[in-house]
Amino acid sequence: MIDEQTLQEARNLIVEQKKDQALELAEKVIKQGGDPLELMTRGFIPGINDVGDQFGRGTLFLPELVQAAGAMQAVTEVVNQALAGSAEAQEESAPVIIATVKGDVHDIGKCIVVSLLQANGFKVHDLGRDVDTDTIVEKALELNAKIIGTSALLTTTMSRQKDLEDALKSAGVKDRIRTIVGGAPVTARWASRIGADAFAEDASDGVVKMKELLGS
Ligand code: B12
Secondary structure: OOOHHHHHHHHHHHHOOOHHHHHHHHHHHHHOOOOHHHHHHHHHHHHHHHHHHHHHHOOOOHHHHHHHHHHHHHHHHHHHHHHHHOOOOOOOOOEEEEEEEOOOOOOHHHHHHHHHHHHOOOEEEEOOOOEOHHHHHHHHHHOOOOEEEEEOOOOOOOHHHHHHHHHHHHOOOOOOOEEEEEOOOOOHHHHHHHOOOEEOOOHHHHHHHHHHHHHO
16 A cells, blocks of 8 residues: 555646656655555546646646646656566457547556556557547457457547447447447446447456456
8 A cells, every 4th residue: 555645745746747756756656566556546647637627627727737748648657667567477368459539649548558458468459549440440350359448538539439339330340349438538328328348437447347348
């Protein structure tokens, strides 16, 4: 367990956009044996969510959002490296495709999902961000993927997740490729409305749901 004071500090450093200090803290906690995922989910993520809330309320502006995102990206890389280092050798699983949908450049959460999946032995093909539906479907067919996971952070780009369901149906492969959706505005209700096979609240939930999907 990481102490509350350290978690609060992690949160504050993102809100205050202090990239170097946030990096130092991440490195120190991990070196001391702290759980990188706990530091992320109970420290840095609440920090960036706070930034998002303030941006939404108009008490913080785009340059600060960009700075905070830069700090968040830097610590995410450190945390992701630590997660990868803790990966246990496992049987190679069926390929999973992950992408942030077209029109959306938010990829911090997606990158955490990718790292945690890899740490759990999944063979992940990360297509990146701002990826169009056709590319996702083409790659899934080419790699014989069993699961496609998409991330959408904007209410305006969530509809791309529905486009993907339609494209998989048109290609006649909806029954053999499972889909999972995530991202801050995405809900279980949205997943069931568009016909996605699963919804994940966060990266850990994503690993659990994908294991379930592979078993089904
Ligand atoms: C950081 C950030 C940015 C950064 C992104 C940097 C990057 N490389 O990602 C920058 C500065 C570039 C940015 C830009 C913009 N942003 Co922005 N951004 C955010 C912010 C503050 C945090 C997002 C984040 O990283 N969260 C932390 C991660 C860890 O959480 P997460 O992404 O939700 O992911 C977790 C889960 O959702 C889940 N998950 C996510 N995806 C997936 C996928 C799968 C398969 C699975 C299993 C799970 C899963 O697991 C993850 C890990 O636990 C959010 C606010 C928020 N609370 O979401 C606004 C927010 C999303 N942005 C917003 C806006 C408006 C914009 C801009 C339009 C601003 C502008 N005027 O230019 C642009 C849009 C650019 C574009 N076309 O995409 C709005 C969206 C509002 C809306 N209704 O759609 C928000 C909500 C802020 C707000 N309150 O207004 N943004």
